[in-house]
Amino acid sequence: MSKSVKAAVFSAGSWGTAFGMVLADAGCDVTLWARRPEVAEAINTTRANPDYLPGIELPGNLRATTDPAEAAADADYTVLSVPSQTLRANLADWTSLLAPDTVLVSLMKGVELGTTMRMSEVIEDVAKVGRDRIAVVTGPNLAREIASRMPAAAVVACTDEAVAQRLQAASHTPYFRPYTNTDVVGCELGGAVKNVIGLAVGIADGMGLGDNAKGSLITRGLAETTRLGLAMGADPLTFAGLAGLGDLVATCSSPLSRNHTFGTNLGKGMTLQETIAVTRQTAEGVKSCESVLDLARRHGVDMPITETVVGIVHEGKPPVVALKELMSRSAKSERR
Ligand SMILES: NC(=O)C1=CN([C@@H]2O[C@H](COP(=O)(O)OP(=O)(O)OC[C@H]3O[C@@H](n4cnc5c(N)ncnc54)[C@H](O)[C@@H]3O)[C@@H](O)[C@H]2O)C=CC1
Numbered sequence: 001m002s003k004s005v006k007a008a009v010f011s012a013g014s015w016g017t018a019f020g021m022v023l024a025d026a027g028c029d030v031t032l033w034a035r036r037p038e039v040a041e042a043i044n045t046t047r048a049n050p051d052y053l054p055g056i057e058l059p060g061n062l063r064a065t066t067d068p069a070e071a072a073a074d075a076d077y078t079v080l081s082v083p084s085q086t087l088r089a090n091l092a093d094w095t096s097l098l099a100p101d102t103v104l105v106s107l108m109k110g111v112e113l114g115t116t117m118r119m120s121e122v123i124e125d126v127a128k129v130g131r132d133r134i135a136v137v138t139g140p141n142l143a144r145e146i147a148s149r150m151p152a153a154a155v156v157a158c159t160d161e162a163v164a165q166r167l168q169a170a171s172h173t174p175y176f177r178p179y180t181n182t183d184v185v186g187c188e189l190g191g192a193v194k195n196v197i198g199l200a201v202g203i204a205d206g207m208g209l210g211d212n213a214k215g216s217l218i219t220r221g222l223a224e225t226t227r228l229g230l231a232m233g234a235d236p237l238t239f240a241g242l243a244g245l246g247d248l249v250a251t252c253s254s255p256l257s258r259n260h261t262f263g264t265n266l267g268k269g270m271t272l273q274e275t276i277a278v279t280r281q282t283a284e285g286v287k288s289c290e291s292v293l294d295l296a297r298r299h300g301v302d303m304p305i306t307e308t309v310v311g312i313v314h315e316g317k318p319p320v321v322a323l324k325e326l327m328s329r330s331a332k333s334e335r336r
């Protein structure tokens with residue numbers, strides 16, 4: 001009998017747990033690393049993760065541990081799902097524990113502050129592994145829907161297509177349909193920037209600006225994401241796919257999106273501190289909007305929606321003032 005594929009998932013937040021379920025449902029032997037003992041205990045004894053996915057019954061071939069060495073041992077895939085801004089420190093702690101030929105898989109949708117590195121670049125920098133051993137899973141994948149086994153497509157990106165195909169096979173279930181892509185830069189940028197656009201759409205929704213505003217922000221948001229991607233060597237077609245438009249539509253239409261909800265609260269008039277206080281999970285765009293804008297400036301790319309989000313979230317600009325400024329920018333062609 002062939003040996004089952006073994007996956008370690010760091011950590012047991014909403015997407016780590018839900019993607020762990022996908023891998024387990026696809027037949028992998030999955031160990032989740034949980035930071036808190038009570039989370040690991042609940043998963044192992046009640047088959048539930050009530051803090052992150054209340055009401056979801058987890059499969060039997062998914063176990064949890066607080067010992068990173070136990071989770072990492074012999075893993076074919078080491079899946080990373082921590083907040084983007086803590087990945088560097090977390091991975092530095094885990095690097096010596098990684099199985100020798102493990103493929104590192106990023107589920108994260110952010111850009112590191114200061115360095116402006118994408119998550120796969122942080123992984124390469126810290127774990128010192130080649131790009132052919134780093135994959136990215138992205139697309140319209142709201143964790144709660146996936147954990148409810150509702151249908152979704154996704155993208156598995158790796159510069160080495162054969163590696164992407166193996167992970168595709170290891171994560172394919174009746175409700176989760178992964179496609180492969182070798183454009184890692186485009187796939188990661190699509191995921192990180194859609195969180196920023198999700199904040200913008202949330203703010204517009206909170207202000208009651210209507211569906212035309214939403215459609216306009218999604219489309220122009222995709223235009224500025226594509227401009228940045230082109231400047232960084234991505235394939236523009238990636239942004240018309242699941243990692244771009246697909247994720248943007250899911251995020252900007254769903255109350256399950258933390259970024260969308262965060263923006264809605266700001267648009268309704270809550271202060272940044274009040275909004276942070278009611279946000280229990282990771283809303284990556286709140287920090288990554290600054291690193292995305294930094295990236296745009298380094299590449300000489302105009303990203304007015306991202307700039308507007310940074311103004312509202314980090315510079316205290318009132319949304320009504322930001323809206324007026326965005327709408328009164330000089331007229332231009334849709335193609336630029
Ligand atoms: N939740 C979702 O629907 C999706 C999330 N993502 C991405 O997945 C990544 C993780 O997000 P979620 O699981 O949703 O967040 P979450 O907030 O639900 O979970 C975060 C996890 O990271 C752990 N954590 C927090 N601070 C930490 C630290 N300093 N050191 C180590 N671990 C720490 C928490 O204990 C928790 O297990 C993000 O980059 C997000 O953009 C991607 C697709 C879907």
Ligand SMILES: O=C(CO)COP(=O)(O)O
Nearest residue numbers: 139140141142257258259
């Ligand atoms: O990335 C996601 C869906 O694909 C989840 O979005 P949020 O992080 O905004 O919840």
